[in-house]
Amino acid sequence: MTKKWAFVSDFDGTISKKDFYWIVIESYYPEGEELYKQWKNGEMKDIEFLSTVFQATELSVEELNALIHKIPLDEGVFPFIDAVKQAGGDFIILSAGTDYYIHELIRYYDLPTIPVFSNRGSYENGGIQIYLDHSDPFYSERYGIDKKTVIEALQKDYEFVFYYGDSEPDSHPARSADRMFAKDKLVSILDEQNVGYEQAETFADVHERLKSEGWV
CATH class of the missing domain: 3.40.50.1000 (HAD superfamily/HAD-like)
Structure with missing residues (x-):
């Protein structure tokens, strides 16, 4: 039904x-800004860009979750x-x-x-x-x-x-x-x-x- x-x-x-990938880039992965340009230029698929950025941190699970809590x-x-x-x-x-x-x-x-x-x-x-x-x-x-x-x-x-x-x-x-x-x-x-x-x-x-x- x-x-x-x-x-x-x-x-x-x-x-x-704010997109979470920008929070990660600004906080821990400045190289992501160049990656963002490549993505927007069509050189990367969306999922490739996100996977790279989200794996770029070296945080404990507690630190990662604390970063997530900052998402406005x-x-x-x-x-x-x-x-x-x-x-x-x-x-x-x-x-x-x-x-x-x-x-x-x-x-x-x-x-x-x-x-x-x-x-x-x-x-x-x-x-x-x-x-x-x-x-x-x-x-x-x-x-x-x-x-x-x-x-x-x-x-x-x-x-x-x-x-x-x-x-x-x-x-x-x-x-x-x-x-x-x-x-x-x-x-x-x-x-x-x-x-x-x-x-x-x-x-x-x-x-x-x-x-x-x-x-x-």
Whole structure:
């Protein structure tokens, strides 16, 4: 039986105010700035760039988790998650980063159970090791996880699926979601691709809009 609705959100740059890879680069891996340029020039795949940066630290698990706790979040996400759940919807995180730091933050902030679709990661040799399963139905050679395919799978379980994102990887699920919210770089990308969206810079913006419409 299909459920009524789900609100799916990207993590880095959407729930968080800053991508975790920048926190790692600025704190421990200055060489990552040149790597970032290579990635943006198309010389590296997204998952290659992230895997290299996340394995560049030499930290204890406690030090790594303390660094994760410094990821600044959009404060509006907390009341929004509560509102979605109270209204009978499901809040879901869909990230092309890794589930390691997402699960750590869910634990740190003592959030309710939140489904997370992301690249599997674990602490190993002073950093985060990302594990890719090429047989996974959601596998993507470029991103590790195919966000568009995840959204299409969720649409079999829900009558209506929202999506909210901020950057290029989010342009793919934008084509499949029933309703799309976009911010930052994603706005111009979707304009260029002629893909429909609603602009929202914060979760407070989204919350206010859905509240006025009776969703929450």
